[in-house]
Amino acid sequence: MKRREFIALVGSATAALPVVTRAQQPAMPVIGFLGSESSTLWANLVRAFNQGLGETGYVEGRNVAIEYRWAEGQNDRVPALMADLMRLQVSVIAVPGSTPAAMAAKAETTTIPIVFIIATDPVQVGLVASLNRPGGNLTGVVTLNVEIAPKRLELLHELFPTATSFALLVNPTHPALAEPVMRGVQAEARTLGIELHLLHASSDSDFDSALATAARLRVAGLVVGPDTLFNSRIGQLAALSVRHALPTIYQWREFVAAGGLLSYGSSISDAFRLGGVYTGRILKGDKPADLPVQQTTKIELFINLKTAKALGVDMPATLLARADEVIE
Helix, strand or coil: CCHHHHHHHHHHHHHHHHHHHHHHCCCCCEEEEEECCCCCCCHHHHHHHHHHHHHCCCCECCCEEEEEEECCCCHHHHHHHHHHHHHCCCCEEEEECCHHHHHHHHHHCCCCCEEEEECCCCCCCCCCCCCCCCCCCEEEEECCCCCCHHHHHHHHHHHCCCCCEEEEEECCCCHHHHHHHHHHHHHHHHHHCCEEEEEECCCHHHHHHHHHHHHHCCCCCEEECCCHHHHCCHHHHHHHHHHCCCCEEECCHHHHHCCCCEEEEECHHHHHHHHHHHHHHHHCCCCHHHCCCEECCCEEEEEEHHHHHHHCCCCCHHHHHHCCEEEC
């Protein structure tokens, strides 16, 4: 081979190297994110999830991609959305805010890692073998919004110490949440020596009649149980509680920001951040089976003082002092 031909051959091979190198670079990992509500309602929570991802070194669009699917508060949409994510062959699936979504994810795959954020006991519903050692392809974060539901009744009773009648709203089509909430709140009612009326709502059309019933029963206040449907209709529930002059307590700040009177529950944004951290750790190689299910410990109290005045509720100074935020 002539020297000139040899130099040309080496030069052409060198020029091709960057193309080969680019072709061998690993593809960006993809997270499947199945939200039980809507992107608008969960904008702040998605930011919290991404904050957690960032704590492990992952930034959406830079070194990780996220495929979002939204159930819009309709659990019957979950299986089809989950199947859609499965077809994309994602690296990990995040199913925050919905036990039905977590159950659907578990039914779809035993190999793709799944990170849940739920309020129900994941051992009791069969998602994991134990909290300390989940043992399968699922792990995640559990809020305390079921366990502290009785405390919400206690707070209402603190507002109306002489009242003898209150109400609890649950979704009977979601027994994994409704039943433990009912047991806990009923037990608290017996302890306080008050009557508790159980109200049901399983669709938008049930809300007005349920709260109208509470008003007709002349209950002093209403506890709204945690539920995916209720989470997606926070503004509607808040407006109805004011329309029916019904002091109402829920689990999230968003309810109070929308005009509801009180909220008391686990910090949902902190739960989403922790879920993002676990998702990032799994992308780095940690196994769900070895990551203990985390339980949130941060509990927040929010009060809407404007709504209190509109309802004629005299908010005790002691309760205002305990609030994380008073919205005026």
